[in-house]
Amino acid sequence: MLDNAIIMLAIILLVNVFYVSFSTIRVILTLKGRRYIAAAIGTVEITIYTIGLGLVLDNLDRIENLIAYALGYGLGVITGSIIEEKLALGYITVNVISSDPDIAFTQKLREKGYGVTSWNSYGMDGDRLSMQILTPRKSELTLYKAIKDLDPKAFIIAYEPKQIHGGFWVKQVRKGRLFKNDQKETR
Missing domain, CATH: 3.30.70.120 (Alpha-Beta Plaits)
Known part of the structure; x- marks a missing residue:
């Protein structure tokens, strides 16, 4: 499955969207004093991050993987901020x-x-x-x-x-x- 270039790009993109969204939510929860929930989210976040980074590092010869990683990061920032607005904590x-x-x-x-x-x-x-x-x-x-x-x-x-x-x-x-x-x- 990971041999298909399109599927690999989609996975890298989605992994980073999820990772950065979790990162945004974790930071907000930390600032709001909800450290235990933030720690649990951080555990999931770093697992997702490691998977995504591993996929990119294993395939550094393909520039499109790096582009998908960067694009996923940007989309994750947007997604995380939208989620934060919906949660409206505090x-x-x-x-x-x-x-x-x-x-x-x-x-x-x-x-x-x-x-x-x-x-x-x-x-x-x-x-x-x-x-x-x-x-x-x-x-x-x-x-x-x-x-x-x-x-x-x-x-x-x-x-x-x-x-x-x-x-x-x-x-x-x-x-x-x-x-x-x-x-x-x-x-």
Whole structure:
């Protein structure tokens, strides 16, 4: 089977797509503190890597094998990043500044299950409503839509917090109450 050049190229390409995808996921899991799952994925990753590299090294006289290996690597980066987006592990903190300090942002977002801390602030052109919102990454796009529906001109900055402790967020997660309204709406 490995004598067929087309099959060999396909195997090398697919092996590298899988290897790099696993590598991307392993790094992300490591950064998220999920070291045991990352270690298990790393074990599979290095096995796949060794097989693919062995196929290329055994056939170094064929440049197309090296090209398939490199192309598989690039496709693996794309595939791994798509998988990571679908997994959407962790949380995101969104800072919002609205030019309308009287807008009922805070209450409307809280009704949707978001933990919102808000305060009045002052910008270059006057009073503002500033908010800090914490949400699972899986809910990130839904939050952006809710914000834009309330104030299309809102200034939004998002980042991933390294550690979360205390407050509304921890209480709601422990009680399983977070986003209960969204679950009812999707049924």
